[in-house]
Amino acid sequence: MADKTTHWPPLDPWRVGIRGRCPxxxxxxxxxxxxxxAPGCEVCGLSYDFADPADGPAFFVVCFFCVPSVFFAVWAEVAFQPSIWFHVFVSLPIILLTCIPPLRPLKGWLVASQFYYKAEEGKLVGTDE
Known part of the structure; x- marks a missing residue:
């Protein structure tokens, strides 16, 4: 584990995030x-307590991957009325492959972005009187 005085150069959030590495x-x-x-990095000791991607990864995956793949399945059904086997062997795998695998890289990218941009919970700024 590295000591507290080690200097860490800034890393691109998308590079480390999609690989699931420490930001x-x-x-x-x-x-x-x-x-x-993980609770923290086993190499540099960074605690991941700052990370709170919430539903961000799921939202982006649903909007940009799941909706188009479900739209494809509905379009195929309406346009061609294929048998149920088409949906079992084509539509279902497409939907599963576009909805599940992107979650981890997207969550990693969002967590790394939170670290990179020093994002924290919003606070109201009060006036000192």
Whole structure:
């Protein structure tokens, strides 16, 4: 584990995020499961307590991947009225492949972006009187 005085150069969030690597050192693992964040980096010691991507990855995957693939299945049904086997062997795999695999890289990218841009919970700015 690195000491506290080590200087870490800024890393591009998309490069480390889509690979599931630590946003500070780029070497440690970001995930301990498919979508579960690790408690911290085993290489540099960065705690991932700052990370809160919430439903961001799911929202983007649904909007940009799932909706078009479901639209394809509905279009195929309306236009060609194929048998159920078409949907079992074509539509379902397309929907699953466009909805599940993008979640992890997208979540990694969002967490790395939070670190890179030092995002934190919004606070109201009060006046000192």
């Amino acid at each position: 500070r050192c780029g070497q440690g693992h970001l995930f301990s499961g498919f979508l579960k964040l």
